[in-house]
Structure formats: C-alpha cells, structure tokens
Amino acid sequence: MNYLNNEYDIIVVGAGHAGCEAAIACAKLGAKVLFATLNIDNIALMPCNPAVGGPAKSTLVREIDALGGVMGEVTDATYIQMKVLNSSKGPAVRALRAQSDKKEYMTYMRNIIESNSNINLRQACISGIIVENGRITGAVDEFGIEYKCRAIVLTTGTSLNGRIFVGLKDYPAGRLGEAPALGLSESLNRHGIITKKLKTGTPPRVDSRTIDYSKMIIQPGDEVITHFSFKPNRPIRKQVPCYLTRTNELTHEIIKANLDKSPMYQGLIKGVGPRYCPSIEDKIVRFSENPSHHIFIEPEGLGTYEVYIQGFSSSLPADVQVKMLRTLPGLENAHVIKPAYAVEYDYVPAIQTTHSLMSKNVQGLFFGGQINGTSGYEEAAAQGLIAGINAFNYISGREMLELSRSSSYLGTLIDDLVTKDIDEPYRMLTSRSEYRLLLRQDNADERLTEIGYRIGLVDDAQYRIYQNKQQAIANEMERIKEAKISPSDENNAILAKYSESIDRGVKAAELLKRPNITYKTLKELECAPADLSDDVCEQVEILVKYDGYLKRQEFQVEQSSKLEKYIIPENLDYSKIEHISTETKQKLAKIRPKDLAQASRIGGVKPADISVLMVMLK
Ligand SMILES: Cc1cc2nc3c(=O)[nH]c(=O)nc-3n(C[C@H](O)[C@H](O)[C@H](O)COP(=O)(O)OP(=O)(O)OC[C@H]3O[C@@H](n4cnc5c(N)ncnc54)[C@H](O)[C@@H]3O)c2cc1C
Incomplete structure (x- = not known):
C-alpha cells in the first residue's frame, strides 16, 4: 500500500500500549489501518517498570483478554517472573503480577502487528488532524503529508509537547531518547479540544x-x-x-x-x-x-x-x-x-469524550491511554482496546461499545474518566469500584467473553474454552448441592485438621461454606471429581463462600440500573432548569451526562438535584 496516495479506514497514532491494542483490534475486525508512531523501534516499550498486572491492573489485563485484546497473551509469552499477590486475602483483591522481559515483550507485540496485513506501520509524527463538517477526514504528519481516513485513534502517551526534567535542566522530549510530538496539541486546540499538563517520572x-x-x-x-x-x-x-x-x-x-x-x-x-x-x-x-x-x-x-x-x-x-x-x-x-x-506532557481531559472514548467535539476522533489523563500500561491498553473497537464501530455504522461500571473495571475506569474532572494521573485501584467483589480477575472471562465474541475479536477456540468452563462450573454447582459427605471416622479425621466434625451426612456445598474448608479438603474427602480444573474449583468455591456478599452487590447493581433508564437528551439546556444551583448547572453542562446514573456520580451533584432532574425527565 502506498502511504502517499492511499486512503485508510482508521489511523492509530502512537504504538504504545493503548495504540497496539487499538490497531490490532481495528485490523482484526477488518479495517485498513495506518499505524503511525514516532520511533518504530519503540513499539510497546515499557518506559517505566518492566511489569504488568498487580492490584486492579491484573483484572484489567484479564478483561482485555476476555474481550479479545492481546496484552495478556504477550505478557504470558514473555514473563520472567509470575506472582499472585494477596493470595491469602479475599478474591476481590487477589492480583497476578508479571515481571516482563522488556525487549521480548516489544518483539512479540511487533510480530503480532507485522503479521496482520491490514496494518501499515509507519514511522511518522502526526502533527495535525483534518476535520470537515465536524468529522475526521484525515491526518497530516510533520512533513506535511496528508493521509485520508474516516476515524483516528490518538494514543500519544507522554509525547505531546513533552519536556524532560533532570534536576534544573530540561529539554523537549516525550521519553528519554525520543523526540516530543509537536503540533498535534495545537491542532486539537484549533478544533475546540482543550489540552492540559500532567507530569510523571521514572527511576534510574x-x-x-x-x-x-x-x-x-x-x-x-x-x-x-x-x-x-x-x-x-x-x-x-x-x-x-x-x-x-x-x-x-x-x-x-x-x-x-x-x-x-x-x-x-x-x-x-x-x-x-x-x-x-x-x-x-x-x-x-x-x-x-x-x-x-x-x-x-x-x-x-x-x-x-x-x-x-x-x-x-x-x-x-x-x-x-x-x-x-x-x-x-x-x-x-x-x-x-x-x-x-x-x-x-499535554493530555486531553476525558470529560471531553463520551463513554465510547469518541470526542464530543469531533466525530470520528477517539482517545485512549495516557492522553486521557491515566497512568499505567494496563489502563492504557484497556482504553486503547475500547477506542479501537469503537473507531471500527463508528466507521461501520455499528452501535458503540460502552461498558457499564457493573460489568468491568474497564467500564469503571472509562466512566470515572468521562465523569470526573481528572486533574492528576488516574490509576486503577480496587477501591475505585463499588462492585469489586463482582469484578474479580478470576471471572473476567465470564463477564466479557460473550461481548468479545459478538464483536468478532474472540476466536472460536477461546470461546469454546469459556463455554466449557461455564458449563463445568454450572454442573459442579449442581453436584455439590446434592453430594453428601458421611460422618465416617475417616472423614471426621480429615475434617478435624480444618474444622469441626460432623455427626450426620452433610452436603458438600454446606461444608464448603465453612471458613477453613476449601476444594482441597473436598478432594481429600474424595468428594470432588478428580478431573475438575483448578479454575473451575476456584469459581465454585468463591460462588459458595461469598454467596451472601455477591447477592448484596447484585442488588446494588439492580438499584443503580434504575437510574440508568433515565436518559438525558444530549442538547438539554441545563440553564433553564429551576431548583438547581448555578454551580451544579455548570457542572452538568460541562460533562453532559448520558443518564441520571452518570449525573449522580458527578462531584457536587446532590441527591436533591437528581430528584429534580428525574421529575423533569419523567
Ligand atoms: C517517564 C515515565 C514515567 C512513567 N511512570 C509511570 C509510573 O510510575 N506508573 C505507571 O503506572 N506508569 C508510568 N508511566 C506511564 C506508562 O508508561 C504509560 O502510562 C503507558 O505507557 C501509557 O501508554 P500509552 O499507550 O498511552 O502511551 P505510550 O506507551 O507512552 O505510547 C505512546 C506512543 O505514541 C507515540 N506518539 C506520540 N505522539 C505521536 C505522534 N504525534 N505521532 C506519532 N506517534 C506518536 C510515541 O512515540 C509512543 O510510541 C511512565 C511513563 C514515562 C514516560
């Protein structure tokens, strides 16, 4: 493909963690992608610590994987250390963390990109977007070469007008040894998109x-x-x-x-x-x-x-x-x-985008990663994937993928970014989710694989694994409701190591509810199928042990979804609403929430304001 004359469906700007997910997703879905980046030898570079995962972040990586993204696969193929953190704590905070081989990670990612014929890699600095009638029609690089496209995904990391500081010396650079990206911020500003400054740092x-x-x-x-x-x-x-x-x-x-x-x-x-x-x-x-x-x-x-x-x-x-x-x-x-x-560096406060990560100002312009005010590879990759999927949905006239807070950390992350006026680098934490017992790293497949398959990013092999696992969990849940452990001397001798003895036949599910009884105990008691995989045992154990807490969170989700039904018209004139303070009106007008649930999460919006809005919407 000749880059000078050709038209692309989508241009992805920046081959960092967000850009790689975006470009690969768009290409897998069938779009012709120009993948432009400042230095082609720095694809998927980890400019900070060579590690993936950790608290909350591991859940994001698993969610990316369940949706058909690549970060999990690349990490598994290139780790030099794997560790489950908080393994003795509850399932909501358990987290997998990998130490990565930095160079191997980059090579593996580059191979995935280069083996997809829908992606045209190009070393170029994109210095402007081209907009006609409020829609993206192309981009221009630092040499003035124009590329036509119908959507752009910007994943520029720390490069926009980047400036490095070592002591009192400073110079223009996006990362050590890499030039800054000049011109793009100003181009965005000319199209009404506000940029602000954030800072980050790395050790020696x-x-x-x-x-x-x-x-x-x-x-x-x-x-x-x-x-x-x-x-x-x-x-x-x-x-x-x-x-x-x-x-x-x-x-x-x-x-x-x-x-x-x-x-x-x-x-x-x-x-x-x-x-x-x-x-x-x-x-x-x-x-x-x-x-x-x-x-x-x-x-x-x-x-x-x-x-x-x-x-x-x-x-x-x-x-x-x-x-x-x-x-x-x-x-x-x-x-x-x-x-x-x-x-x-410059970032684009994400209250200027919708939940699809598309700009509210310019149709077809998507943002993902550090440019949205986040920090971290996993946060970047997660947003890059959604921005990529939605850039494809946009050019194909498909419905946008907007994940709810109750579906995923990914949905929570994006909702926080587009709802709260973030003015410091945002990192994913388990405490950011009100549903963290439902959103665990171990059940990301259950929550998101169907969506990934429907979109077309999850292949048949991964989908079959998911279906078989869900079936095995359902079968085992049924089995343990009936399977009984008899009060024999042998069984009580085993139980004595962990818990109280039994004087009547007890169902396996009932026994599993006891604090010190695990699947390992059921296996010792010869009351578990020998071929049951560890991840199925883990799910059944969590579903049984945390049943009450899980039901409580499911009830919370149900309550909150009631407010989601109140859709707020995009062009609502908040200044005309009575009984709401001017400050609240200004906040609502700035963020333009899509529904009452999102409005209720805006800082300073009070329950009384929501009641007024509800009456008005009714
Ligand atoms: C110095 C430093 C310290 C950091 N410290 C931490 C930390 O403590 N904790 C943490 O979690 N994360 C940290 N990070 C952040 C982490 O590296 C990023 O969050 C993550 O890499 C962001 O991914 P991204 O895809 O958004 O951007 P990046 O991985 O930065 O990738 C952006 C890519 O876009 C390219 N690009 C930019 N502009 C253009 C353009 N106009 N045209 C073409 N290509 C362009 C760049 O060359 C780069 O390849 C740090 C990063 C840096 C640089």
Whole structure:
C-alpha cells in the first residue's frame, strides 16, 4: 500500500500500549489501518517498570483478554517472573503480577502487528488532524503529508509537547531518547479540544553486575505459574528473582539537602504527578515520619544486565541520584545506566469524550491511554482496546461499545474518566469500584467473553474454552448441592485438621461454606471429581463462600440500573432548569451526562438535584 496516495479506514497514532491494542483490534475486525508512531523501534516499550498486572491492573489485563485484546497473551509469552499477590486475602483483591522481559515483550507485540496485513506501520509524527463538517477526514504528519481516513485513534502517551526534567535542566522530549510530538496539541486546540499538563517520572536503571545482592532480600516468583490469558497453551518459562532493599537516614539526608535542585520543588514543573507513584523526594517530604522506604530491584530481561530501581523515581540532578542510590544496601558501587527523570506532557481531559472514548467535539476522533489523563500500561491498553473497537464501530455504522461500571473495571475506569474532572494521573485501584467483589480477575472471562465474541475479536477456540468452563462450573454447582459427605471416622479425621466434625451426612456445598474448608479438603474427602480444573474449583468455591456478599452487590447493581433508564437528551439546556444551583448547572453542562446514573456520580451533584432532574425527565 502506498502511504502517499492511499486512503485508510482508521489511523492509530502512537504504538504504545493503548495504540497496539487499538490497531490490532481495528485490523482484526477488518479495517485498513495506518499505524503511525514516532520511533518504530519503540513499539510497546515499557518506559517505566518492566511489569504488568498487580492490584486492579491484573483484572484489567484479564478483561482485555476476555474481550479479545492481546496484552495478556504477550505478557504470558514473555514473563520472567509470575506472582499472585494477596493470595491469602479475599478474591476481590487477589492480583497476578508479571515481571516482563522488556525487549521480548516489544518483539512479540511487533510480530503480532507485522503479521496482520491490514496494518501499515509507519514511522511518522502526526502533527495535525483534518476535520470537515465536524468529522475526521484525515491526518497530516510533520512533513506535511496528508493521509485520508474516516476515524483516528490518538494514543500519544507522554509525547505531546513533552519536556524532560533532570534536576534544573530540561529539554523537549516525550521519553528519554525520543523526540516530543509537536503540533498535534495545537491542532486539537484549533478544533475546540482543550489540552492540559500532567507530569510523571521514572527511576534510574543500574548495571546488575555492580549490585551486591547478598545484602538484599530475595523476592522469588511463584512455584506454580498462573497466567493472564484465557487462551489455550500458555507457556511455562524460566523465572528470575527480584530483590528488596531499603532507603535509610543517609539517603533521606542527601535528598533533603538537594531539594533546591528539584524541578518539582522549585516550581519548574507545573503538571501534577501520579499520587500513587510518588517520586522518592515526594515520599521523603510527604511521609517524613517514615525512616525508611522499600526499594525493589527488578530485572529488565534475561538478555540484559539493566535493572529497574522500583520506588526510586526522581527528578533530582543525575549526580545527586548516584549519591542517593549508593546509600542503599547492596548498591554502594552501583553504576547508573540511565538517569531517573520526570516528564511533563499535554493530555486531553476525558470529560471531553463520551463513554465510547469518541470526542464530543469531533466525530470520528477517539482517545485512549495516557492522553486521557491515566497512568499505567494496563489502563492504557484497556482504553486503547475500547477506542479501537469503537473507531471500527463508528466507521461501520455499528452501535458503540460502552461498558457499564457493573460489568468491568474497564467500564469503571472509562466512566470515572468521562465523569470526573481528572486533574492528576488516574490509576486503577480496587477501591475505585463499588462492585469489586463482582469484578474479580478470576471471572473476567465470564463477564466479557460473550461481548468479545459478538464483536468478532474472540476466536472460536477461546470461546469454546469459556463455554466449557461455564458449563463445568454450572454442573459442579449442581453436584455439590446434592453430594453428601458421611460422618465416617475417616472423614471426621480429615475434617478435624480444618474444622469441626460432623455427626450426620452433610452436603458438600454446606461444608464448603465453612471458613477453613476449601476444594482441597473436598478432594481429600474424595468428594470432588478428580478431573475438575483448578479454575473451575476456584469459581465454585468463591460462588459458595461469598454467596451472601455477591447477592448484596447484585442488588446494588439492580438499584443503580434504575437510574440508568433515565436518559438525558444530549442538547438539554441545563440553564433553564429551576431548583438547581448555578454551580451544579455548570457542572452538568460541562460533562453532559448520558443518564441520571452518570449525573449522580458527578462531584457536587446532590441527591436533591437528581430528584429534580428525574421529575423533569419523567
Ligand atoms: C517517564 C515515565 C514515567 C512513567 N511512570 C509511570 C509510573 O510510575 N506508573 C505507571 O503506572 N506508569 C508510568 N508511566 C506511564 C506508562 O508508561 C504509560 O502510562 C503507558 O505507557 C501509557 O501508554 P500509552 O499507550 O498511552 O502511551 P505510550 O506507551 O507512552 O505510547 C505512546 C506512543 O505514541 C507515540 N506518539 C506520540 N505522539 C505521536 C505522534 N504525534 N505521532 C506519532 N506517534 C506518536 C510515541 O512515540 C509512543 O510510541 C511512565 C511513563 C514515562 C514516560
């Protein structure tokens, strides 16, 4: 395909985590895609920690997978450590986390992209959008070359007017070693789209050969591997450990003595940084009562000596960083390969988009990832997937995919972005969901595979696995309602290890409700089919043990869905509504909620305001 003359269906701008999901989804659905990115050798680069998953984020990865996205598959194929976090806690907060081989991750993703003939990869900086009659008709790059298309997905990460800070030195760059994207923000502004500034930062990278690991605590992976993807045949790979060290009084002293060289503390950086990933100087100032902070040493891959110093993000000068680092046990002789830095960049506050992630101002213009004000690979990939699916839906005249808060973390994330006026980098947390017991990493397939299959992204093999699993769960739920455990001496001897004995035949489901009884116990009691897979056992156990809580959350979903039935006309003139304060009217007019449920989640909108709106809509 000749890029100079050709027309594309969709242009995806930026081959980061959001862009890769968007481009692959559009191409799999049949669209001709131009996939433009600043540096073709940086596809799916992890510019911060080489890790995927963790609390709430693992649920997003599983949801992406259930919808037919690729992040889970790529992580499973390239991990160098896998670990289930919070494994002793409840299922709502259990989380899978992978340490990734950074280079292998990029290569694997690039192979998926290059093996799809619907995608034309191109190294180019898109510097403007072309809009006619309020609709996208193309894009233009830094050389003035125009590309025609019917929809654009912008996933530009930290590149828009990016500026890097190391100490009091700053220069234009989107990421270390990569130019900033210039022109696009201004082009968006000309079409009525507001951009604002945010900031993020990353720690230094160190040569592993200069670290004394004997002074640190080893952090191995799990012995039994759990995977992210619901697809079949996930590989079992060699694992390597991470290590734990700590900051101390001397580290803190050096940092405090150099705050006058911090661009953050000197007011050179205006954008707000991620609250949940603060820089080390922020931690020391904000939590001054804490004498020490955890620092994790994470390998960047099997084929490199580069390691990532997790928890040590900084924007202090490079020489100060070395001094700080060398105070940490095991890092006394550390050789720094790359300095820590902060980056300030433009983002597009997502209240300017709908739940489909399409701009309210320009038809056919979609946004996904860090450009929407989020932080994190998983958050980016999740939005990229939805933006990609909806760009395809838009050009095909199909209904938009808008996931509800009760369906997924993905729906919750997007609803938060488009409803709340986000002014700091948004990260997914389990506490952001009011339905977190329903939205677990273990049941993402149950919640979303049907949707992914209907859209056309989930293939038959994955769909059959899902159907078989659901059938097995249903069968087992039926079986344990009837299967009885007799009060024999052998059975009571087994039960005595975990719980009280029984003096009559007890149904397996009833026994499973007891706190210390698990499927392992049922197997010991020879009251579980030998061939039942671990994930089916896990589901049945959760459904039985948490039955009451799950029902309560389902009731909450039902209550909230009542408000969703009150659709608010897009062109409603809020200024004419009586009995609502001017401030509330302004907020409603700014966000233009699609229904009463969304209106009720806008900060400052009171139950009384919702009642007024309800009467009016009735
Ligand atoms: C310094 C730094 C620190 C970070 N710290 C954290 C952290 O602490 N915690 C955390 O969770 N996340 C952190 N991240 C964020 C994480 O890297 C991102 O959230 C994630 O990569 C965003 O994915 P994305 O797809 O939106 O953008 P990116 O992965 O940044 O990808 C954007 C892509 O778009 C391309 N691009 C941009 N503009 C154009 C254009 N005009 N034309 C063509 N191509 C373009 C870029 O080249 C890039 O390939 C950090 C990122 C950086 C750079």
